[in-house]
Amino acid sequence: MAEADRSALITTDTHGVRTHTCGELRAEHKGESVVLKGWVDTRRDLGGLVFIDLRDRYGLTQIVFSPQANEDAYETAQQLRSEDVISVRGTVAARKDQAVNPAMPTGTIEVQGDACAVLNVSDTPPFVVSTQDESRVDANEDLRLKYRYLDLRRPALQRNLELRHRFYQTTRRFFDQHDFLEVETPVLMKSTPEGARDFLVPSRLHPGHFYALPQSPQTYKQILMVSGLDRYVQIVKCFRDEDLRADRQPEFTQVDVEMTFATEEQVYDLMEGLMADLWADLKDTEIDTPFPRMTYDEAMRTYGSDKPDVRFDLKLQDVSDAFDGCGFRVFQSIIDDDGRIMALPVPGEGDRGRSAMDRLTDYVTDTIGAAGLIYIQQGEDDEVPSCNVSTNAIPQEHVEAAFEQAGAEPGDLVLLVAGPTPTVYEQAGQLRLHMADDLGLRPEPGEGPDRFLWVTDFPLLEWDDEHERYAPMHHPFTAPKDEHLDRLDDDPGAVEARAYDLVLNGHEIGGGSIRIHNREMQARMFDVLGIDAEEAEQRFGFLLDAFRYGAPPHGGIALGLDRLIMLIAGASSLREVIAFPKTQSAKEPMVNSPDTVDAEQLETLHIDTVSDEEDA
Template identity: 50%
Template sequence: MGEALNGLKRTIMCGEIRESHLGQKHVVMGWVQRKRNLGGLVFLDLRDREGILQVVFGEGINKAAFEKADLVKSEYCVAVEGEVVKREAPNENIPTGMIELKGESIKILSESETPPIYIKENLDTDEMIRLKYRYLDLRRPDMQKIFKIRHKTAKIVRDFLDENGFLEMETPMLTKSTPEGARDYVVPSRNYPGMFYALPQSPQLFKQLLMVSGYDKYFQIVKCFRDEDLRANRQPEFTQIDMELSFVDMEDIISLNEKLIQKIFKEVKNVGVKLPIRRMPYSEAMNKYGSDKPDLRFGMEIVDISDIVKECDFKVFKDALENGGSVRAISVPNSADMGRKQIDKLTDFVKTFKAKGLAWIAYKEGEIKSPISKFLKEEEIGAIINKIDAKFGDLILIVADKNSVVLQSLGALRLDMAKKLELLKDNKEFNFVWITEFPLVSYNEEEERYQAEHHPFTAPMDEDIPFLETDPGRVRAKAYDIVLNGEELGGGSIRIHDTSLQEKMFQVLGFTKESAWERFGFLLDAFKFGPPPHGGLAYGFDRMVMFLAETENIKDVIAFPKNQNAYCPLTEAPNVIDQKQLMELNINFQEK
């Protein structure tokens, strides 16, 4: 049974005690990391959120306290009172390692069963067990460090935006289902049988309404919901740093956010971010890196060699070019000796991205090996080597197909080879880049219509507006993403605030006037009343904390995450609800 505090007050955290506290009496409270009985002495390593403190109990100090201390086990929750003294055997690996607490009294506040997981750093335990006992997993010092980083980052964001004139405002969690690119989570209404609320995928429409309302600068750190397949950096509920500003252009938003990024990374990581951050048009990112979120920490840029091989006798190359595609390549450093089996695996890899195959040239000193050399003239191979700037020992990998397949497969291959060669293993660089000039729309061949690349309210670039009706695929958007080390950290756009332009945009996307009003009527109605020019940006807050905490799994930075199947092993959600609740909601299930 646990003892009551009976007025006992903690005076300091375990991990805060230092040599400056020598001779002082203190009360500390926390969990027992481990216990050692060395005969006449009992040592407890006592842990709280701030760190670990060694507490020593001796028969000669206080026999009753010594005997009670000897009863405790790992993860017992205790309170200890005693004097700070010098440690006879210092431990330089922890901040409290020069001192210890000479325990004079101890209260066992609560007992603990043997924990199903170890409470230690760098725990190598099955993720399902960690999630089932998440409250224990969160006791671990490395996890607590992550959530301190998360808290500090949120505070920096709030302080910075407050200093720059932003108001923090909340938007509804129960709202209307609108098409935003992913499935909605829906909530049935008891008061309106057969009708549903949707949980917001983002506060997009509401933050635009706040601009119509004249609030000028809005932000919130807000939960968003998307019912989509999960991966390492995706969860069904996630957090955004969301902002919207009036009377601004793209330069204003980018400039403000560069200062915010610089402040966050300096104060949290002590990393200097040099401003201005590099900018790269979408077309350049795709052509050089095969991705709109390029990782710029290494080379291996994609190079178009179509002009060199257009007259060659290799049928694969000729067919791709005749069908309007291209032939492109990357040069992989120090890989010319790669074995045939390894190259065959790379061929299988690019086939998963619909590429038909992979050609290669091994460029060695005094020797060039390639299965396609018989189809290429010596000067053509030399021109490829020169254009791609290959060095002795490099392996040139080539894909020929339609442009989308070539770029996607080589972009993925580039990243795969960087991992295989461990080019980023010890790379602590933070390489930021703004991606700009995105396409406004893309053509969906299955649905035979154009769809918005961002959302229907993204403004086109002024000089491209004339092409909206004649060649929509050519139109660039006033959109911008901030990318860090190959991951999209955030993105936003300038919004359409002109009614006639918005109607034209809806027409391009295949909305009738009626369907547009059915989906977005409340926003379109508001736009009748003097909407200001406005734009915004949203960061994936969880993803930002992943970088700051140096983890690759989004579940590490969310206190109570779901697993890869959007299931919570801790609470066993989702689960069934009783028949009475179903009846109140007018819900009936039919067997398939």
């Protein structure tokens, strides 16, 4: 039958309501008359019988049609194709011993079909909706997203969305038990500088004026604390117009939390309790609390990252002292300019050959962006360590001192990266992750134990080379440490913040701080950031005014819900845990978003567009 003619198969459903789902029936249901409804997963014609695996969100059930049981149902079943929607009435029967499928929860039974109604037919899908082998996806990601409604029929994605649902329930239950109020904050708000680009929404009623979609509800939740609500939580959509990657989307969801009279310890304790509940409910696993803590400075110097993956033991070592006075101009100039020489000792790799080291050098220069790679290695049979730079350039005693200072032993390899801080830390950190992957030390997503970590004592500010001024490392409402206030005007880069990040398996899953709650302190912070009084009043006057009227101390945190669920699910991309995600180019292929709008709409909004040619 031609594909266009298959609509003739559609019949009226006279079977009544569904009695069971396709994942529900077991041996104890033997002999019961049932009605199942769902999608045809597979069809097999065998020896005068038609076997249909019927699928819904809950699982698969095997249906058997025979001409002896019902000739009409058998003939209908012969014409079914994958993804047809059908209703089946039949009787539950036990499978023969040799036909039992232990891999299916319903594998001990089958339904002997008495009647089959075709509720709708399907064209041949653009890719196989595989349920038998979930690792098999015969389509690239763009095609899967274009036909997302088919992709979402895969059990793996449905399980991820169910996991997301359960995450919501556990989170809301936890915060309700801790006396938090869930309060919705505006989606149309004022554009404020938060370190990333806003999505702007033109106002029809106020020509030339724009709303911004929130990058976070930061100022609103602080206002709620000034209002005396004491404890606020919201599972909230946020938006950032920035480049995408596997763990970033332009619209994302976060668990937003704020408390009055909060201390860092209270935030740590609260979030550790939430994580313990989530792991118990979603992974049936008990996690150890309290979580370990590490300062930002220690994380950067030891792991080359402010979100270190501590599941494996490769650690960086600063060997600058070993090369001071060595005569090697490249190293000496870096040391003289207050840069650092960082070593990554790699146990047991001292016998790596030249070709392998050449490939590693190419990775360091081409991917990491370092100027080059110098390495020291000592094979099992070597008496002393040797360097890929000649002893005429770096004397042997400095090579041996660096090898020892790195904590290396005979049989080990030591990789050296040199440059200004903090860039050299970050480059060494990328090299650490690369070597961990190369040696199989870093677990695959979803494998191995989960390692939580608090990173604390962040710098309050970081230097922005592009704008030649300081910018907030988190946001401009983060409180500086009281003991560092005297440095804020003369040495702002040395001021530490009352800020903290929660890290899981090398991913930042949350960030927060104790906030500024004093008007004078907030105005001083704006001044350090180059925001003069007039601009501060224009952008943040409402917050500064609120601070006049008894604003209490407060603090909080925001958790990246999508990223956290990705890690719990063992997925490799956020797109696997979001129902309708965007692509790497920030598009949604299914609905073709973003798209153009007609001229009348633009005129109503008082907007004119500029073509690429005009813009150039």
